[in-house]
């Protein structure tokens with residue numbers, strides 16, 4: 001694990017971007033050795049470990065391949081690589097809480113595999129007042145991703161005036177945004193597309209549990 005240890009990440013750009021515009025895209029944010037370790041971590045999973053992603057809330061959990069067709073696997077800290085990534089995200093949480101007083105508590109994240117042609121139609125990760133998810137993170141694990149491979153994450157502005165962001169899922173790129181503000185979608189690609197999607201939660205008991 002020593003090779004992938006980078007003790008301190010400077011999350012100032014992420015904190016500033018969230019404060020200023022509620023979102024940010026950070027190419028080459030996570031160094032190549034950790035990206036490789038995460039990719040190997042997924043590749044070592046048995047094939048059935050990645051299962052069709054679910055949408056919906058408690059009691060209505062369903063898979064709906066009209067909305068999304070990727071396969072996911074929650075990170076549970078079962079390998080040093082997973083624990084290391086989770087530790088980095090804990091450090092991001094601390095900085096967000098210290099600087100922006102977001103009161104973030106838990107972090108949950110899953111690997112997502114989009115095979116060629118897979119997609120996730122436009123959605124919000126959280127609905128205001130109805131979810132504990134506050135901040136979304138997406139980290140991409142794909143080496144040598146070219147524009148012609150497709151698979152962009154498209155992030156739409158909260159209002160019609162704002163800028164539309166198109167993000168290629170390049171290895172090391174980290175995306176962060178407020179979960180209940182930005183509609184976004186994943187366009188189909190011509191090759192496999194791997195990412196780690198995660199959410200910082202506030203765990204307010206007044207808000208019903210969400211399990212997607």
Ligand code: OGA
Pocket residue numbers: 112120125138152153184185186195197
């Ligand atoms: C999600 C999501 C975006 C991506 O998992 O909710 O929107 O680019 N992922 O993988």
Ligand code: MN
Pocket residue numbers: 123124125184
């Ligand atoms: Mn999403």
